[in-house]
Amino acid sequence: MVGGGQLARMTHQAAISLGVPLRVLARDPGESAAQVCADVRIGDERSLDDLRAFAKDCDVVTWDHEHVPQELIKALEEAGTACRPGSDALLHAQDKLVMRERLSSFGAPCPAFSHVPSRAPLAFLEAFAREHGWPLVLKATRGGYDGKGVWVLDALDRDTAELVNRLLDEGVDLLVEEHVAFRRELAALVARSPYGQGAAYPIVETVQRDGICHEVISPAPGLDEDTAAEAQRLALDIAEHLGVTGLLAVELFQTDSGLVVNELAMRPHNSGHWTIEGARTSQFEQHVRAVLDLPLGSTEATAPYVVMVNVLGGDDPDVYPRYVHVMAHDPGVRVHMYGKQVRPGRKIGHVTALGDDLDEVRERARHAADYLRWGPAMKERG
Numbered sequence: 315m316v317g318g319g320q321l322a323r324m325t326h327q328a329a330i331s332l333g334v335p336l337r338v339l340a341r342d343p344g345e346s347a348a349q350v351c352a353d354v355r356i357g358d359e360r361s362l363d364d365l366r367a368f369a370k371d372c373d374v375v376t377w378d379h380e381h382v383p384q385e386l387i388k389a390l391e392e393a394g395t396a397c398r399p400g401s402d403a404l405l406h407a408q409d410k411l412v413m414r415e416r417l418s419s420f421g422a423p424c425p426a427f428s429h430v431p432s433r434a435p436l437a438f439l440e441a442f443a444r445e446h447g448w449p450l451v452l453k454a455t456r457g458g459y460d461g462k463g464v465w466v467l468d469a470l471d472r473d474t475a476e477l478v479n480r481l482l483d484e485g486v487d488l489l490v491e492e493h494v495a496f497r498r499e500l501a502a503l504v505a506r507s508p509y510g511q512g513a514a515y516p517i518v519e520t521v522q523r524d525g526i527c528h529e530v531i532s533p534a535p536g537l538d539e540d541t542a543a544e545a546q547r548l549a550l551d552i553a554e555h556l557g558v559t560g561l562l563a564v565e566l567f568q569t570d571s572g573l574v575v576n577e578l579a580m581r582p583h584n585s586g587h588w589t590i591e592g593a594r595t596s597q598f599e600q601h602v603r604a605v606l607d608l609p610l611g612s613t614e615a616t617a618p619y620v621v622m623v624n625v626l627g628g629d630d631p632d633v634y635p636r637y638v639h640v641m642a643h644d645p646g647v648r649v650h651m652y653g654k655q656v657r658p659g660r661k662i663g664h665v666t667a668l669g670d671d672l673d674e675v676r677e678r679a680r681h682a683a684d685y686l687r688w689g690p691a692m693k694e695r696g
Contacts, residue, residue, distance in 0.1 A: 317378025318345030328598035496567035501585035502549035592620030617668035
């Protein structure tokens, strides 16, 4: 697995039970996965030499993130390395404009969009807004995540002009989309093997704040069966059309007129962390099975409701003494920490709670995550 983040760390845990040795390419020995994996190679995923040395003797190479340059993945494939997902599929998670164009070509529901030209971009945005209305959503076509690389434009004012001109001067390729009025955000997580077998998890609701996923609720509360099935079929169709092998997460907007595709990720995803305790087969084990072309596991839920809440860094970096309260207060809550240095607002772990009553399960998960972040000071913060 190329990348040493928390996704590789949790994939390693799943691979252990399958008896599958996982090699990780990390930039630094202190990265999340590098702390726990036995076979760690230190290198840069932007170096073809490092990638070639890493991939030697590997049966399959897969990805912890989407930031490996396309030309390097293609070079590995040309040398005979099985890359899953492959470069042709992964491009659609790397380039938002390519993704929008491809999805639209086979009828997947997308917001209105267009490439922003480098010449007369402000006049172009003004014309786009006349057709689709303000606000507009401006995106970097490559490199954005967790709210980075996304800007909401309310009007064509001086601040907008300065932002657009600065980004273009810095060489940032830009995409503009209509602003989607949505009721809530959903995520569809599916897996597809090289053999063509597919599997779909229950549709979840994701709660986003400041561009960061704060919690995930499975199944999405109040989602009717027809819409849930439609979302699963849409994700499986996208996986087939794009030739995805491994996991595919499709972030969706639920609107008054139906579902709209927001983003894609071709790897284990934050919206699927709940599956470690909440599904018969975790997303991490499923990804290992899929890329190795093994039969896929059951996606059946283990409880009526599962809530995952991300643990964000607070002001106090010493999280572990707070375990005593969290574990004693609710022995049924599961805590997962990523071995990351604590910084305010940084994802450093997650907690999961399961049960029959959604309100109770949600409160349990929120309490644990808040206490791990703030400790007793959480009462003062409300």
